[in-house]
Amino acid sequence: MSMFIIPVRSPGLAHISYIFGHGGKAGVVDPRRDCQIYQDIARAHGAVITHIFETHRNEDICSGGAALARRTGAVCCHGRQLPFAFGQAVQEGDRFRFGSLEAKVLETPGHTFESISVALYDHSAGAAGASTAVAVFTGDCLFIGDVGRTDFFPGQERETATNIYESIHNKLLPLGDQTIVYPAHGAGSVCGASLSEREFSTIGHERRCNTVLQLPDKEAFIQFKMAEIHHKPQYFSKMEEYNLLGSAPDLPTLPQPAPVSAKTFMDKKSAGMQVVDIRSPEAFGGAHVPGSYCFPLDMLSAYCGYFLTFDKEIGLVIDELAQADEAVAQLYRMGYDNVTCFLSGGLPAWETAGFTYESLPSVHVDELVRRIDANEDFTLLDVRAEGEWANGLLPGATPIYLGDLERKLTTLPTDRPVTCFCGSGRRAVIAASLLLRAHIGPVENCLGSMAACMALGCRLENA
Structure with a gap:
């Protein structure tokens, strides 16, 4: 079978995971929680997943590393600077073979202390290929057009900024300009400030064009990173817990919320259910269920984690069923397993049931x-x-x-x-x-x- 590297994108969170392989073996980098897709891709390429690489304990997304390891028997590899409750610790220079492909671990702290990157080498290209990286999975260290945020450790901002500078300049850039860069996030992620809309790049292109890498010296880079302003949604703490312990419940398929009548929806709301309206601003403005949150679907992952809690049911207000499916996928990847229902018939059903609704005026x-x-x-x-x-x-x-x-x-x-x-x-x-x-x-x-x-x-x- 031919070599393959396939990105798996998670809209909303702007998360990108990867599966690569050759010779009947495959590796997965930073898998998302709904992880059946990696098994499907591996099977289509005649491969079994033998190793999973988590570049760091993700803060913004619920990892699927533990679940995928349980399903496949693969070894889940983590950086050695955190005591993960599952998998095995890896360190600088550890190597793993996948047919003619070889994955080499690089310790690249900065975004977090345990962060790693994974460089790929192609032994089928002879001695030169075995010593020249063809690609590198950079996690949240180096992005396209930006570098990872370094603000997760109060009081240690200088240390983390220094770490990421040295990780990039001493570990990643020396891989060579030919190396393809595969980051863990694209534009819209909260893990960087100015990520490019482009999801493809090389070390050479980033060396020349990444604006953060154009700063004049190390101290200027450190000062720039220390001055950045980032925000930390409250749900991050739950992701950190899940991803350190591997304790997120493993569901075989994405949950499917039940369609419920306006009366049932009203009863659930009265009992404390969080009502999430994922329709457009214009639709919400026309009429909505009183007390509901409005998160337009393309804004859901970016902002719901600031406000929604994990201990109460979530009920959706939608225009069409496909919206519910996408919303459930996004929320599940953030650890929200409590999406139990949606309002069958939408706002017209609510209105015709005689329940009170509110409007939101707009101004030009x-x-x-x-x-x-x-x-x-x-x-x-x-x-x-x-x-x-x-x-x-x-x-x-x-x-x-x-x-x-x-x-x-x-x-x-x-x-x-x-x-x-x-x-x-x-x-x-x-x-x-x-x-x-x-x-x-x-x-x-x-x-x-x-x-x-x-x-x-x-x-x-x-x-």
Whole structure:
């Protein structure tokens, strides 16, 4: 059978795992929790999975390493700087054969202390191939266009920033410009600041074009990393626990929430179920179940972990069944096994059952600018990230990052309307749903938000 390297993408979390192999053996790098896909790929290539490499204890996604090892009998390999409760510790220079492919472990701390990378060599290319890396799985050390965040260890920021600099310059760049880079995340991940939309690169290209690697010297790199601002959703702690212990429940297939009537949905909500509306901002604005969170489906993984808890049921409000399936996949990969149902018939079923619904008014950017110019008394709540604020704010805006909003609700004035604002209106609708749940308002969403402002030439101020 021919050699293969196949990426497995997990939308929403921007996570990328890999399976590679040759000669009837396969290895998996950073598997996700719903791990049957790797067995299917291996079988299609006439291979069995013998080794699993987890480049670090992931914070943002529930790993499938322990589950895949139980299913296949493969050895799950981890960096030696953490006491994982399963698998085996590996160290610098450990080698594993997969037919003509050889995987070599590189210890690349920085993102975390136990981080490893895995370089691949092709022995079928002769002596040169055996000593020249063809590819490297970099985990969260080196991304395409960025490097991994180094802020997980308070008080040790200089040490971790120094570690990742040395890992990149002493371990990864020396692999050679020809080496293909396979990172654990793509654009949209919370594990870096400026990841490229492109998912393919080489060491040579990153050496020349990665903006972080263009900093003039080691100290400039360290200062840059120490100055970065990242956020840590509350669900990260659960992922760290699961991934260290390998204790996440192993389900053979993704859960399938049951369709329930409006009456049953209402009863569950009254008993404490978390209602998650994954429809568009426009649909949520038209009518929604009171007290529900709104996470448009493409925003679900990025923000739900700041607000949803693991100890209560989750019920979905959807437009079509495919949305429920995708939402369940994303939530399951984040450890949320408690998605039990969805509202059968959607909002029309809720409405025709006679239950109360709420609406969320929207405001056009032109009207927003008119209010600002007229100095009207309202709160313009900008929930974008700090890096976006640096490019300008609307006059009088109150900037609060969306992930921090719930714990800062008490800082908002309660005697005036609140207009939620972001880059397009999709994060703003999440913010608006939080305000509605907290009975702060009246609330509205600026659909289009900063994108519309840019199109119309709104006046901005420095942050």
